[in-house]
Amino acid sequence: MVIDRAPLLDRVFHALAHPARRSIIRRLAAGEQNLSELASPLKMSFPAASKHVRVLEGARLVRRRISGRQHMCRLEAEPLKEVTQWTEQFRGHWEARFQALDALLEEMQPQDAAVTNPSAPTPRRRSAPRIRRKTS
Amino acid sequence: MMTAGLQVSTPTDTTIRFTRVFRAPRHLVWNAMTKPDLVQRWMFCPPDWSWGKCEMDVRVGGKFRWEWNGPNGQTALSIWGEYREVQPHSRIVHTERMEMGPGAGGACGGATAADTGATPEPWELLAALELGEQNGSTVMTMTLTFASKAARDGALASGMEHGMEAGYAQLDAQLAQ
Numbered sequence: 001m002v003i004d005r006a007p008l009l010d011r012v013f014h015a016l017a018h019p020a021r022r023s024i025i026r027r028l029a030a031g032e033q034n035l036s037e038l039a040s041p042l043k044m045s046f047p048a049a050s051k052h053v054r055v056l057e058g059a060r061l062v063r064r065r066i067s068g069r070q071h072m073c074r075l076e077a078e079p080l081k082e083v084t085q086w087t088e089q090f091r092g093h094w095e096a097r098f099q100a101l102d103a104l105l106e107e108m109q110p111q112d113a114a115v116t117n118p119s120a121p122t123p124r125r126r127s128a129p130r131i132r133r134k135t136s
Numbered sequence: 137m138m139t140a141g142l143q144v145s146t147p148t149d150t151t152i153r154f155t156r157v158f159r160a161p162r163h164l165v166w167n168a169m170t171k172p173d174l175v176q177r178w179m180f181c182p183p184d185w186s187w188g189k190c191e192m193d194v195r196v197g198g199k200f201r202w203e204w205n206g207p208n209g210q211t212a213l214s215i216w217g218e219y220r221e222v223q224p225h226s227r228i229v230h231t232e233r234m235e236m237g238p239g240a241g242g243a244c245g246g247a248t249a250a251d252t253g254a255t256p257e258p259w260e261l262l263a264a265l266e267l268g269e270q271n272g273s274t275v276m277t278m279t280l281t282f283a284s285k286a287a288r289d290g291a292l293a294s295g296m297e298h299g300m301e302a303g304y305a306q307l308d309a310q311l312a313q
Contacts, residue, residue: 017146017285095142098156100178104168105160112164 008060012079015059020044021052025061028075035064035071149285154278162267162274166225169265170194175202185212185239196222200230206239213237220262228265232280261287 039049188203
């Protein structure tokens with residue numbers, strides 16, 4: 001079981017990498033549900049849904065308790081918070097880069113306007129030769 | 137109306153997509169993203185890192201190499217690849233590999249390979265940059281395609297996802313209640 005030995009963060013990312021499991025998490029955010037309730041909107045068999053829940057359990061995102069014939073699932077938010085903080089930091093890093101790019105673009109715009117403005121002509125470079133010879 | 141902030145999504149099992157709007161015509165965005173002297177002015181890494189190399193030969197078959205040095209002066213991160221498609225002002229497709237060097241104390245805003253148990257070997261991805269213009273603004277889409285789902289997941293886990301799906305943020309708000 002390679003997945004089980006992987007660091008928790010990897011297991012959480014793996015768990016979040018599947019749309020069915022994200023759907024389960026979203027619904028569990030509203031409160032505890034049993035496995036059949038979770039499986040039905042996914043158009044999935046009970047065993048298939050159970051498998052996804054097992055992956056979520058492995059990432060400590062979901063806790064399952066068995067009550068009679070019901071498998072009740074509950075969201076455990078703690079590992080998700082860690083991932084959110086961590087990736088938000090990463091998104092923030094790229095967003096900071098793009099904000100630097102915004103500033104650079106703003107700086108470039110007046111220069112660009114001066115170039116394209118006909119009242120401020122700039123010397124043009126000669127373009128390619130007019131006569132083109134066919135090459136064989 | 138699209139928001140100006142960076143959006144991140146995972147449209148398929150092997151891709152990560154970033155979308156961002158810039159309030160400038162696209163030929164300027166193109167220049168800022170393809171001319172090394174301009175690229176160095178915005179694509180910074182952690183504050184204590186500095187640019188080592190920034191070489192970009194933007195034409196089909198041309199190569200690029202970006203290198204940052206850590207505080208000890210050694211290479212912290214190298215990213216390099218080759219241009220496969222170049223359509224001026226609208227589209228670039230390039231291959232990309234990255235490698236952390238001895239100068240990296242911590243990765244570029246994320247976890248290091250050692251932190252996550254990911255393999256430190258360089259891996260290759262295909263990056264497709266598209267620029268579209270709408271009313272004087274530029275919509276940038278960058279799609280990273282990995283060789284496999286495992287490679288994509290590995291990249292997510294080792295910090296290549298430069299953000300997260302909008303839905304997670306929504307979920308986080310729900311969880312914070």
